[in-house]
Amino acid sequence: MPKKAELKIETRATIIAEFNCGVSASEIAKKYNCDRRTVYYLVDKYKNHHNCENLPGRGRKRVTNKKDDTLICRSFKIYPRQTFKSALSNFNDNRENKVSMTTVRRRLKENGFKSYVIRKQPYITPKNREARLQFALEYKDKSLEY
Structure with missing residues (x-):
């Protein structure tokens, strides 16, 4: 038998309130299209935990803390x-x-980290660095129209 969708939290609260007002579990189950045992389960859960929301601990536990x-x-x-x-x-x-x-x-x-590939810097040899410096020094005083 396929599993039904979970009841909304508002619906759960309404079921608990109606049960506490004296409405029978069978009438509530017919009204909200759920099983009578679900009504008793919700009421019992509310009595034990004072909460009608999902309890923590559902699903697989984290490996890291x-x-x-x-x-x-x-x-x-x-x-x-x-x-x-x-x-x-x-x-x-x-x-x-x-x-x-x-x-x-x-x-x-x-935690907001993004994956990226670091840009490769061009490899400049000491010889090339010296040639670039000489070029820059040679042309630094010339006008733009030469």
Whole structure:
């Protein structure tokens, strides 16, 4: 049987309010097109947690914590030219639970880092540098119409 969509938080609050006013669970279930057990589940959840919203802890847990995320970001702030592989190996050296390269990329993206390729600087030899300087000194005093 396919899973139905979750009830909106406003609907959950209304169900709990109606149940507390004395409306039966079967009537509420018919009105909101849900199962009677769902009504009891919502009421029980509200009694235990005083909240009708989704509780934290749903889904897969993060491999890294806030401190680990800070370490990853700090390493890229200090050494922005390092590769993901080198950062990953440095980070995983001190950990018992290894982190994947995708996790490192994801943490950097969450913290506003963007991937880019650093522009290559032209290689200027000392000989070429001297020739450029001589050229500039030779033509610095000439007019633009020569």
